[in-house]
Amino acid sequence: MDLYRLTATEASELFRKRELSPVELLESVIARTEATEPAINAVTEQWLDEARAAALVSEARFAGGEQVRALEGIPLMLKDEQSVAGRLLEDGCLLEQGNIADVTHPIVDRIQDAGAVIHGRTKTPEYCCSPVTHSKLWGITRNPWNPDYTPGGSSGGSGAVLAAGSTMLATGSDIGGSIRIPASFCGVVGYKPPFGRVPGMAPFNSDTYCADGPMGRSVADVAMLQNVLSGPWVGDAASLREVAAVSGAVGSLRGVRIALCINLGGYDVDPAVEANTRAVAAALTFAGATVDEVVLPWTPEQVQQTAWPHFGAVMGPFIESIVEGDPDRAAQLMPYTRAFAAKAAAGGDYVEGLVAESAFYLPFAEIMTEYDVMICPTVASTGLAADEPATDSDTVFSQLMTLPFNVIGRVPVLAVPSGIAPNGVPTGVQIVGRTYDDASVFRVGAALEQELALWTDPAWWPALQG
Structure with a gap:
């Protein structure tokens, strides 16, 4: 295995067995990036110089028998949206080209x-407001599985590199499915924590739809990173004081009650997506x-x-503040952003929207009085074109079964693969918990x-040639 x-x-x-060095592993992923990046x-x-220096530090910790940290020596890429002081923060937008961040995000x-x-750092659509990842910048x-298709968005770059x-x-990060959509299309695992579990930065730390979260190639990997990200932060009053540790350990599901909802009431689910979702239900029964x-x-x-009333109160004004009423600045934005x-x-x-959100939550809450989790598809379709304009929100959002769980943003959602569609693009399911029941x-x-x-099999991964 590579x-x-x-x-x-x-x-x-x-690393702990001294059978692999962090330096060796880093060089392997650097070489892989060099080989595949032109296509993806x-x-x-x-940040190769800094990464190599960090890998040497980790190597010395393992070699010297020192106490090792939770992510010691593990290669990781950051979504470009998450700021690092002194580094570029361009948000996929020509208007931000060359912008340097002056603060570091707490999760970094x-x-x-x-x-x-x-x-x-991994690419995003402009201002993270699209389920596809392309921009003028x-x-x-x-998608490494089929380059004609998108890896999803807005964390599409993260899904693709994994x-x-x-x-x-x-x-x-996830405000309408931005972790879970790429997890589905890229055949990886992603987690949208409940609101407040992972600290954020203003103004989106106070947005109940929005959460920063982990992505990886196994449930245990995502749990490992989530346990590092979660917990209170002095700069975020919305961050929860309770630390809810999670685990990727496998145990019995005896006594666990699971609700299966194929279409959430009205989504037009592709037959391949439905078949893979039902295979997941059968596996859980087994x-x-x-x-x-x-x-x-x-x-x-x-x-x-x-x-939309919520987006109109948060994301919409955020974008308008960038344009500053200037038609020339607006013209530089992507069509999907406009x-x-x-x-x-x-x-x-907005107030009517808040009332509607409470009413929207109620039927889910009533079901979940009898069940531990709910299973449903992540995306109703089997993929979007890599260059999909994504300007028709009605058409695009009708495929994304992620947004309901941002509307009721205090629920945890783990996104995992469910199979592969006939076009070679993976499909996925969401495992949705009761409010704040991460475990x-x-x-x-x-x-x-x-x-x-499936994804634990070395044969699962795309046959992408470098």
């Missing part, structure tokens, strides 16, 4: 303190869980009607990962 295909947990164990276009910049500090070897990011083998762990099919009254139209801002501006009354979604995800034995 070193770049190890999971982070496998690599960490090999997922990386904004690499935590990742560095935990000993990870940060060696690059950075070009088109492609699938390609260019890193072990990556960060993402693993000992009780799985019942349930019905929700949601529709894509209701989801959007509920969400379309998003226009739709948000017409989103409706249950990881328990179910770990058992599913073992039972399906």
